[in-house]
Amino acid sequence: MACLALFHLSACSRSDTPAEAVSESSTPPGPEAGNLAAEQATQEITAEFMRDIIVEISDDKYEGRGPGSRGDVAARKYLAEELEKLGLEPAAADGSWEQPFDLVGVTAEQPDEWVFSKGEDTLTLSQWDDFIVSSGVQAERAEVADAEIVFVGYAMQAPEYDWDDFKDHDLTGKMLLILNNDPDWDPDLFAGEKRLWYGRWDYKYQSAARQGAVGAIIIHTQPSAGYPFQVVQTSWTGEQFEL
Known part of the structure; x- marks a missing residue:
């Protein structure tokens, strides 16, 4: 409480x-x-x-x-x-x-490695150095295994800007790979370098959930986030609290 x-x-x-x-x-x-x-x-x-x-x-x-x-x-x-x-x-x-x-306290068990594969090719990422895991599910156990990864750009649906990264594709059960921020290369597109709600991580997670995805991977870069990966490491480990 x-x-x-x-x-x-x-x-x-x-x-x-x-x-x-x-x-x-x-x-x-x-x-x-x-x-x-x-x-x-x-x-x-x-x-x-x-x-x-x-x-x-x-x-x-x-x-x-x-x-x-x-x-x-x-x-x-x-x-x-x-x-x-x-x-x-x-x-x-x-x-x-x-x-x-x-308040509900959620603690995600961090796997030591995360292995991605396509055919005979594999990519192994290390926990802490390469990725941080958090759970958005208030449950005793939530697990994602063998989900197909689909790149969805910024995971944005902004009808007022005539922008839809999903275009009616069925993403149920998929793991979405998402770019951080929103398009900022053109001052006439969206708000230029000013980050909108569409560029925030919480919008992207909600957007993935609305598509029926089992999870989302947001690609962190310091220019797109505005802060180093160390902030992710320290902010998203340990117990997280939700209403």
């Missing part, structure tokens, strides 16, 4: 000045009260304040703040205390600072 910090603006500040008593016949506070609370809070939320928050929660004592970890719990407690100091009030249904929700 993880928690999302929630808060709402209250009509109080960090001032120690007592509030005036309100008679029963007084008019309930209107929108201006909320505006005043917002103004008071924004006076407290400065660039220095935000830097201090970032420095604190990036400290090693929070152990990376992995979802549901000891460091995550400690960081959430710290943030709630800081929000309270600003004069904010918790907005969760039970009066707490956090709204509980469930």
Whole structure:
């Protein structure tokens, strides 16, 4: 279970000045009260304040703040205390600072090698150096064996650009080989060098699933991704969390 910090603006500040008593016949506070609370809070939320928050929660004592970890719990407690100091009030249904929700942790077993074959020719790739595996299936076991690989370009279907990499081909049960990013060689095609939703890995995985594919291989290059393969190695190993 993880928690999302929630808060709402209250009509109080960090001032120690007592509030005036309100008679029963007084008019309930209107929108201006909320505006005043917002103004008071924004006076407290400065660039220095935000830097201090970032420095604190990036400290090693929070152990990376992995979802549901000891460091995550400690960081959430710290943030709630800081929000309270600003004069904010918790907005969760039970009066707490956090709204509980469930997360599913998925850990993919990484094979040491991945062997591809065509006729008598074979290609063997090594885990970590050549590929990283992750699972998009919330199941005790998910396995892909002897699937045919089909190259599908960018795995994009963008009717507004008259672009369809699939062209009604049946890709059920196939493993799709996909280029990263979206076409960026022509500024008049798509958005040029600006990456669109079509160029993101999550779109490509969803696109492959819609075609009935059993999996997808995205070809990583630093120019197409904008970051080195080391980011993939460190981000996509270990337990991954999904809603």
